[in-house]
Amino acid sequence: MRLLLKGGKIIDPTRHLEITGDLLIVDGTIAGISDLGPSPEVDQIEDVTGKVVLPGLIDMHVHLREPGFEYKEDIESGCRAAVAGGFTTVAAMPNTNPVTDNRSVVEFVLRRAQEVNLARVLPIGALTKELKGEEMAEIGDMIEGGAVAFSDDAFPIENSSLMRRVMDYCVMFDVPVTLHCEDKSLSDDGLMNEGFTSTVLGLKGIPREAEEIAVARNIMLARLTGCRLHIAHVSTAGSVELIRQAKESGMKITCETCPQYFSLTEEAVIGYDTNAKVNPPLRTADDVQAIKEGLADGTIDVIATDHAPHAIHEKETEFAVAASGMVGLETAVGLVVTELVKPGVLTLSEAFCKMTASPARILGINGGTLQVGRPADVTVIDPSLQWTVNPECFHSKSKNTPFTGRVLTGKPVLTIIDGRVVAKGNEVVA
Amino acid sequence: MRLARKDILGLQEMTAEEIELIIHTAVSFKEILSRQIKKVPTLRGRSIVTLFYEPSTRTRTSFEVAAKILSADTSSISVATSSVQKGESLKDTILTLRAMKPDVFIIRHQAAGAPHFVAKLVPESVINAGDGMHEHPSQGLLDMLTIYEHKGRLSGLNVAIVGDILHSRVARSNIWGLTKMGAEVRLVGPKTLMPVEVSRLPVEVYTDLKEGLKGVDVVNVLRIQLERMKKGLFPSIREYSSLFGVTKESLKAAKDDVIVLHPGPMNRSVEIMPDVADSDISMVTAQVTNGVAIRMALLYLLIGGTEDAVTA
Numbered sequence: 076m077r078l079l080l081k082g083g084k085i086i087d088p089t090r091h092l093e094i095t096g097d098l099l100i101v102d103g104t105i106a107g108i109s110d111l112g113p114s115p116e117v118d119q120i121e122d123v124t125g126k127v128v129l130p131g132l133i134d135m136h137v138h139l140r141e142p143g144f145e146y147k148e149d150i151e152s153g154c155r156a157a158v159a160g161g162f163t164t165v166a167a168m169p170n171t172n173p174v175t176d177n178r179s180v181v182e183f184v185l186r187r188a189q190e191v192n193l194a195r196v197l198p199i200g201a202l203t204k205e206l207k208g209e210e211m212a213e214i215g216d217m218i219e220g221g222a223v224a225f226s227d228d229a230f231p232i233e234n235s236s237l238m239r240r241v242m243d244y245c246v247m248f249d250v251p252v253t254l255h256c257e258d259k260s261l262s263d264d265g266l267m268n269e270g271f272t273s274t275v276l277g278l279k280g281i282p283r284e285a286e287e288i289a290v291a292r293n294i295m296l297a298r299l300t301g302c303r304l305h306i307a308h309v310s311t312a313g314s315v316e317l318i319r320q321a322k323e324s325g326m327k328i329t330c331e332t333c334p335q336y337f338s339l340t341e342e343a344v345i346g347y348d349t350n351a352k353v354n355p356p357l358r359t360a361d362d363v364q365a366i367k368e369g370l371a372d373g374t375i376d377v378i379a380t381d382h383a384p385h386a387i388h389e390k391e392t393e394f395a396v397a398a399s400g401m402v403g404l405e406t407a408v409g410l411v412v413t414e415l416v417k418p419g420v421l422t423l424s425e426a427f428c429k430m431t432a433s434p435a436r437i438l439g440i441n442g443g444t445l446q447v448g449r450p451a452d453v454t455v456i457d458p459s460l461q462w463t464v465n466p467e468c469f470h471s472k473s474k475n476t477p478f479t480g481r482v483l484t485g486k487p488v489l490t491i492i493d494g495r496v497v498a499k500g501n502e503v504v505a
Numbered sequence: 506m507r508l509a510r511k512d513i514l515g516l517q518e519m520t521a522e523e524i525e526l527i528i529h530t531a532v533s534f535k536e537i538l539s540r541q542i543k544k545v546p547t548l549r550g551r552s553i554v555t556l557f558y559e560p561s562t563r564t565r566t567s568f569e570v571a572a573k574i575l576s577a578d579t580s581s582i583s584v585a586t587s588s589v590q591k592g593e594s595l596k597d598t599i600l601t602l603r604a605m606k607p608d609v610f611i612i613r614h615q616a617a618g619a620p621h622f623v624a625k626l627v628p629e630s631v632i633n634a635g636d637g638m639h640e641h642p643s644q645g646l647l648d649m650l651t652i653y654e655h656k657g658r659l660s661g662l663n664v665a666i667v668g669d670i671l672h673s674r675v676a677r678s679n680i681w682g683l684t685k686m687g688a689e690v691r692l693v694g695p696k697t698l699m700p701v702e703v704s705r706l707p708v709e710v711y712t713d714l715k716e717g718l719k720g721v722d723v724v725n726v727l728r729i730q731l732e733r734m735k736k737g738l739f740p741s742i743r744e745y746s747s748l749f750g751v752t753k754e755s756l757k758a759a760k761d762d763v764i765v766l767h768p769g770p771m772n773r774s775v776e777i778m779p780d781v782a783d784s785d786i787s788m789v790t791a792q793v794t795n796g797v798a799i800r801m802a803l804l805y806l807l808i809g810g811t812e813d814a815v816t817a
């Protein structure tokens with residue numbers, strides 16, 4: 076099977092490659108990139124003139140909800156959302172039921188993903204049993220089973236001594252440890268960012284320091300242990316600065332932010348919009364600016380979505396009891412182009428490096444590049460396509476987005492995994 | 506005359522003209538309260554539901570009395586706080602009640618924004634009877650009516666709100682209402698009970714009671730809740746009382762004709778001393794009567810007819 080993507084702007088951030096030409100895929104493998112010339116003999120041609128051809132996008136922070144919360148999302152619907160959003164690989168957080176804290180659940184997730192046969196799903200194992208922050212989970216066995224990273228997700232390990240031992244243990248396997256940084260005693264059941272808006276709305280605030288204290292502690296423990304710390308969803312200016320300093324000191328830590336943290340401020344909560352309730356909370360314009368600076372100077376390595384589907388009844392409720400989180404797989408490309416590329420914060424190559432090569436490097440996986448001989452995971456985006464966010468068009472089971480009605484520029488138009496077209500336009504075709 | 510709005514959710518979004526209309530309507534309604542036959546047919550055949558997710562005696566009774574004087578039918582539902590999360594969702598509760606065809610929902614809820622959620626859900630009017638730490642608009646209005654009755658104006662007055670500003674929806678409604686009407690507002694209380702970025706509100710902030718009361722026309726004393734002490738926001742009732750309890754002595758700093766308000770229920774000898782609470786500068790019972798008049802005005806201005814309600 077020979078597939079030719081013809082006439083696109085081909086960007087491979089790993090090689091600083093940016094040419095207009097053809098990409099040839101033969102039997103699921105990238106076979107060549109050439110300048111525009113006479114087309115070789117192929118079985119299928121996709122004209123991608125005016126489009127951008129990228130390595131398949133990788134989202135290293137999603138919640139697929141299976142097993143246990145299939146009413147919010149399952150591996151099939153989550154993978155459909157992923158490929159429709161341009162993602163060929165997603166790393167799934169372990170806060171399932173049962174928790175992904177042992178090899179059998181890791182293997183279950185992989186088997187379901189194989190059956191679904193859309194996006195590649197990489198399980199993230201729990202650091203501690205049942206995410207309780209008490210006893211270490213069987214990290215080694217889960218790695219054998221296929222887990223690529225470890226995290227206790229939104230249930231941060233409070234006990235610094237246990238955190239240190241868990242980091243130490245993970246060093247042995249050279250796996251990334253993804254940490255949601257939050258001092259829960261300081262966030263203290265807060266509901267949104269602490270500031271003028273929380274004061275006016277009468278909602279209990281979460282100070283930025285609740286994140287920053289935990290970022291600082293975890294950086295220190297990573298320095299102590301040599302752990303490959305990856306800080307999840309950075310939301311504050313202070314966190315960006317702490318990570319910048321740590322990197323300047325030579326530490327090999329990495330971090331991610333999510334589109335909501337460079338696209339929205341706490342003011343999205345005004346009117347008590349539960350779709351704007353997320354943890355960490357949306358912050359202020361100063362923080363958004365600092366996140367953009369962190370993305371631009373390389374302090375922030377990765378853009379992940381923290382795709383967090385919740386059912387309608389979990390959001391159509393009082394703000395205080397509404398579930399935290401928002402779906403993100405199907406709006407990420409549009410938000411990245413609209414909020415980062417169009418205003419000139421990042422070039423296309425820089426922006427999509429943070430969604431391809433960077434997460435591949437951190438996760439230690441074979442992807443995020445268009446090098447000849449690699450599996451042909453390719454995402455084609457139309458960087459100038461204007462569209463309006465309509466959750467009814469999402470493939471995800473859940474519709475909890477604060478971006479409804481927002482006009483975005485940039486959309487994936489073709490998603491290819493192993494040389495097979497899995498999504499075209501908004502249709503999942505595989 | 507009606508308000509050009511479906512709901513009363515807070516005073517932040519209300520204009521000075523709307524507040525003035527409500528206060529003037531309440532003033533004219535007060536006459537009905539002094540009649541021997543306290544009933545007018547204004548809202549006959551209209552149905553009002555009060556839904557209280559938090560314990561309350563005065564606010565709920567006040568709304569019910571107001572509705573009954575205007576001849577509306579009332580149903581009251583109280584929901585034990587403990588059942589909120591386990592039991593029926595707020596949405597389902599509202600949709601169930603709505604099927605019984607009420608014209609107004611009056612809601613008190615411990616979660617800020619709950620009345621806003623309901624207001625978006627139903628086409629009927631919603632009145633916020635207190636939502637979490639957000640607003641308590643009818644309380645703010647009745648406080649303003651009480652001040653207006655005694656001072657003849659709101660504009661140019663100096664009003665000190667004393668106590669737990671952080672958790673107080675009464676404080677927030679007073680701040681928005683009073684400043685819109687041209688009064689100056691001071692907040693007085695311990696730093697730990699002040700909301701963050703409070704200085705961005707149109708207020709002056711004091712952590713010293715005597716300083717805060719200097720030259721004020723009105724003192725609105727807030728109730729202090731014992732559980733705040735347990736959360737480590739102040740060390741003891743004794744210390745709170747000695748620093749922020751409003752006494753005859755501390756009121757010497759205020760204007761000679763100062764009046765004192767309290768939304769109730771009072772903790773005597775904690776935030777307010779008995780010699781203040783029981784003196785003739787205390788407006789506590791006048792506030793309760795004005796509460797009925799304000800709530801009559803709100804119901805009338807939301808769902809009343811066009812005829813002159815007072816003489817009807």
